[in-house]
Amino acid sequence: MATVEISSKEFFKDTVSKEGIVLLDWWAEWCGPCRNFGPIYEQVSDKHKDLTFGKIDTDAQPELAHAFEIRSIPTLMVFRDGILLLEQAGALPAAALEDLISKVRALDMDEVRKQVAAQRAASEPPKA
Secondary structure (H helix, E strand, O other): OOEEEOOOOOHHHHHHOOOOEEEEEEEOOOOHHHHHHHHHHHHHHHHOOOOEEEEEEOOOOHHHHHHOOOOOOOEEEEEEOOEEEEEEEOOOOHHHHHHHHHHHHHOOHHHHHHHHHHHHHHHOOOOO
16 A cells, blocks of 8 residues: 555654655544545555655544644645645545646646745735
């Protein structure tokens, strides 16, 4: 299996802040849709060995789930080069997950970084 369990210990340093594409599946054992999505996520992860597929058990990592305001599971997050690109609640079929990965791979990250910088600048209060 190509997925890894993620805890708050390695979340930032070893997972989301690193170069490349990182997908995170927020889930819980008692969640029916999570149990349906889990095998799809695992199957897709086996096809993309160059990506990081993390799983975060919201029951085992409540502080992390609270910090990211996870209100519905499963929730999928996608990061690339340390930038959060997508946060979406709900299970995806395999074809939709594959399509999402293709779109994330095709992104021009220089353009994304420019857009992020512009958004940050626009949200900063004016300097006196």
